[in-house]
Amino acid sequence: xxxxxxxxxSALLFTIGAVGVVIRRNAIVVFMCxxxxxxxxxxxxxxxxxxxxxxxxxxVAFFTMVVAACEVVVGLAIIVTIYRSRRSAxxxxxxxxxx
Amino acid sequence: xxxxxxxxxxxxxxxxxxxxxxxxxxxxxAIGMLVVKKAVHxxxxxxxxxxxxxxxxxxxxxxxxxxxxxxVYTGAVMMLFLFILMLVGVDSSESLTETIKGLRWIAxxxxxxxxxxLISLLGRASLGRTTAGLAxxxxxxxxxxxxxxxxxxxxxxxxxxxxxxxxxxxxAMVLAHHERTVKRVTQREQSQARFRSGSLAAAAGLPGxxxxxxxxxxxxxxxxxxxxxxxxxxSATLKARxxxxxxxxxxxxxxxxxxxxx
Numbered sequence: 498x499x500x501x502x503x504x505x506x507s508a509l510l511f512t513i514g515a516v517g518v519v520i521r522r523n524a525i526v527v528f529m530c531x532x533x534x535x536x537x538x539x540x541x542x543x544x545x546x547x548x549x550x551x552x553x554x555x556x557v558a559f560f561t562m563v564v565a566a567c568e569v570v571v572g573l574a575i576i577v578t579i580y581r582s583r584r585s586a587x588x589x590x591x592x593x594x595x596x
Numbered sequence: 597x598x599x600x601x602x603x604x605x606x607x608x609x610x611x612x613x614x615x616x617x618x619x620x621x622x623x624x625x626a627i628g629m630l631v632v633k634k635a636v637h638x639x640x641x642x643x644x645x646x647x648x649x650x651x652x653x654x655x656x657x658x659x660x661x662x663x664x665x666x667x668v669y670t671g672a673v674m675m676l677f678l679f680i681l682m683l684v685g686v687d688s689s690e691s692l693t694e695t696i697k698g699l700r701w702i703a704x705x706x707x708x709x710x711x712x713x714l715i716s717l718l719g720r721a722s723l724g725r726t727t728a729g730l731a732x733x734x735x736x737x738x739x740x741x742x743x744x745x746x747x748x749x750x751x752x753x754x755x756x757x758x759x760x761x762x763x764x765x766x767x768a769m770v771l772a773h774h775e776r777t778v779k780r781v782t783q784r785e786q787s788q789a790r791f792r793s794g795s796l797a798a799a800a801g802l803p804g805x806x807x808x809x810x811x812x813x814x815x816x817x818x819x820x821x822x823x824x825x826x827x828x829x830x831s832a833t834l835k836a837r838x839x840x841x842x843x844x845x846x847x848x849x850x851x852x853x854x855x856x857x858x
Contacts, residue, residue: 500727503652504718506619510645512711513626519703525635525681529642532673533626536649539665543658550728552741555658556750559742562661562668563757567764569673573680574771581774586684 503544510537524576524586528569535565611655622648635681643674657730659738803829816841 510533517530539558546554580586625641625648632638646669654662733741746754790799803826805814815834817825825842827835834840 500656501718501723502615502619503656504723505715506615506622506652508711508714508718509623510626512707512714513623513630515710516703516707517630519707520630520700523635525677525684526629526638529629529635529638529677532669533629533642533645536646536669539661540649540652543653543656543661546658547656547730548723548727550730550733552730552733552738552745553749555661555738555742556745558658558661559664559746560750560753560757562664563761566668566673567760569676570764570768571771573676574768577680577683578771580684 500544500548504541507537507540507544510534510540522587522589524579524588525573527588528572528576531572532565532569535561535568614651614655618648618651636678639674639677639681642677643670646670646674657734657738660742805829805831813841815839 514530514532514534514537517533518527521527521530539561542554542558542561544554546552546558576586583590622645625644629638629641629645632641646665650662650665650670652662653659653665730738735741736744793799803818803820805818806816806829814831817827817840818829820826830840
């Protein structure tokens with residue numbers, strides 16, 4: 498099997514994640530879609546690591562996982578803070594600056 | 597037959613089989629994430645996508661990353677997501693109305709373009725050489741190979757990442773912390789306030805929910821002697837969520853009539 502298939506899958510998952518970020522309104526689901534995009538990027542890293550025959554790609558994918566974990570911790574804390582003050586987890590309700 | 601079995605036994609074939617079974621499932625779950633209404637269902641579908649990716653990592657000679665993917669993503673990150681979902685409310689408002697008109701179709705069209713571009717670019721790119729494979733790099737074992745890289749070439753990024761982790765932990769604590777703006781009301785003060793509120797009815801405590809003898813549940817307001825529902829008998833949380841039944845349907849005279857009709 499051609500390793501490029503993994504890259505196609507990764508591109509597909511990344512695109513689906515991007516659509517989710519745009520069309521979903523629930524901040525938590527938006528966040529999950531961001532996670533999906535990060536995961537798709539990781540799959541590319543691992544595949545390229547295999548195509549090139551060295552482990553650097555896997556090291557970068559490992560770092561991406563750490564960054565994603567940090568991002569989830571801070572992002573979810575922000576969502577909880579917004580929910581506490583506005584009683585809503587919808588990204589459309591955080592529009593105080595507009596009003 | 598034997599030839600076919602031998603052919604299937606070669607390293608490449610089972611992986612292709614694995615890929616062609618799991619990849620469509622992963623894509624289907626990812627699309628499902630976008631269309632299901634409840635955030636919890638999205639979370640479960642995302643967990644499935646992550647497990648699929650972990651299997652792909654292991655199939656691609658990245659055993660360490662595959663295990664880390666399961667432990668960190670499906671274990672820790674998804675747990676955190678579910679925690680927050682429970683905290684914010686499982687059925688937290690997911691309005692499917694569009695704030696910007698036609699946003700959904702614009703997004704889908706744009707993404708079809710973007711995805712097509714990405715895939716066609718990948719298809720045309722000479723990824724060059726045939727897949728080199730990791731047999732050489734993993735000759736001392738995958739974990740050993742990764743460790744050697746992380747603690748030599750990548751030791752500076754590794755330390756920066758540790759600083760990032762600590763900053764994120766402190767940031768989450770700062771965000772979660774909030775100063776109490778009003779003084780905490782003690783039990784003693786609550787008790788005194790009840791007795792001094794004018795009516796002694798409050799001193800006896802709040803009425804319990806449920807309609808005695810006919811229906812008894814926490815989501816049905818109790819009926820007062822005059823037949824009106826007692827709003828104070830329902831937990832404020834249930835009221836806010838709208839999970840409240842109308843107690844009128846369990847009123848005695850209604851049920852008498854129903855019995856007579858039968």
